[in-house]
Amino acid sequence: MHVGKSMKILFIYSFSFEVPSKNKPINPDHSQIGISYISSLLKEHGHQTKLLALPRIFGDNFRDNIDSRIYDFKPKLICFTAVSTEFPFISSVAAYIKKQYPDIYLLAGGVHVSLNPERVLDNTFDALCIGEGEYPALELVSQLEMGSTPTSIENLWIKHGSEIEKNTARQFVQDIDSLPFPDREMWLEWTDDKLLNQKNLRYTVLLGRGCPFQCAYCSNHALKKIAPGPYVRFRSPNNIVEEIKTLCEKFPLTSEIYLEIETIGANKKWAMELCATLEKYNSTLTSPLAYGVNLRITPNDNLETLFEAFKKCNISFVNIGLESGSEKIRREVLKRNYSNQDVISAVQLARKFGIKVCFFNLVGLPGETVEDFNETIKMNRICLPDWFQLSIFYPYQGTDLYKLCIDKGYIKEDMETKWERRVAVLDYPEFSKKQIQRCFYWFDYYVYRGHKPTLALIGTALYRATQYRPILFIFFKIVNRTISLLGIRYLVKKLHALNKKND
16 A cells, blocks of 8 residues: 655657657557656556657657656656666766756666666766666655655665765565556556557567577677566466456457567467467457467477467567577577578478467678678578568677677777667678678568569668658658559559569
8 A cells, every 4th residue: 555645757769760750759559668667656556657758759858748748747756767878968967957857856767777776877867777677666665655865775876975875685576476467557648548448459468577588789698787686577368368358358450479488489388378368368358359479489399289389379570589690600600500490490380380480580690791691681582581570780788799890999989879779880800891881771572582573672672771861762752652642553563473484
């Protein structure tokens, strides 16, 4: 039971992905789960929360939005979260608020802060959260609402003048079921009603926290060291389904749930129980929900039983992290020890059960050569994933590969951060920035030529090449729209089908 008056907490979230509109920039499936969990716990204890979404794609013109939100809501605490590439922008936002509204308490958290607290500690923020933030934020709010000077809160580094109180880390939250479901309502005012009312809505539900693997480009290997207790934790299948039920009641047009977890194969017994529970729930629905999930490939793994369970519960697609088609790069650089045949076998098994496959691909890794990149293309052409996610490697601070890039002298002070994972930032002797960028632009063409219309693949390359050049991008959109209206796309598809028939 909450005792005391309600306090108002504002969350500020920035991002750089393409948005539907400036005033309604959030896609229903793009909400940030971490702050949503913190907000729901604060609301459960009687506090009020609101969100301010700041798409960085529109530049630094954020002051009017901040002023109006603070004037209307009058928060006593503002919470920030940011990945490495967003942090300079978030820090500038916080600096503006600190100057204009010095009485508002500012708390920063997230992966970047957790792994680099010494680097981000300055005169801007009043406190930093190192690790999971639900209960530290709740304790901070409780002390602030009582008028106390915050102190002795595990996970928080707290400023007292020129002194820093560095509190110890609390154990990772072990019973994730005990947390209230994430706050999805906080995102609604930033989401276009047209997107909310479209058919086939998709939402994300978190299955657990932590990862048992040690991939060099990922932050999990560092995050697991910042607090005591088991790092890999799973929610109970019944609790997961209960959240899905609640979500579908609030958003009845939902047709697909993305089951967010590092890999569903980390605990096979739990995964089978979850699939059985999802299957049972789907049997109660007129239109069964479809699901998607991540699956980390491991050497010589027998996935037949797991894929059969996927089919029964309507997991319609799996994400597989190929990352690089070069076994040497995966083994020696990424610390991912599975063979190309392991990947091919998993894809074949997925297709056997009618499950679609998405590949995660990385280009521009330290030590990668053009020949290694061609191995990635070769693996994609062998497997022909139904779709893929393509990223240019970015060295996140706190990871093993960041340290490697520092040691090798790849990281420069003027390194571009605006278009994270979409613009090449590292220049290697054996794989230049220009080569990496070109490979990124033409990836679809290299993979699907002969399988998809050539003009469409060229269009995708042009789209990628112009997307971050505003004038060229507008020109491309106009030309693409004109071509579409003229019906040339239809003609090209017919010609492509005819060519394949003649071949």
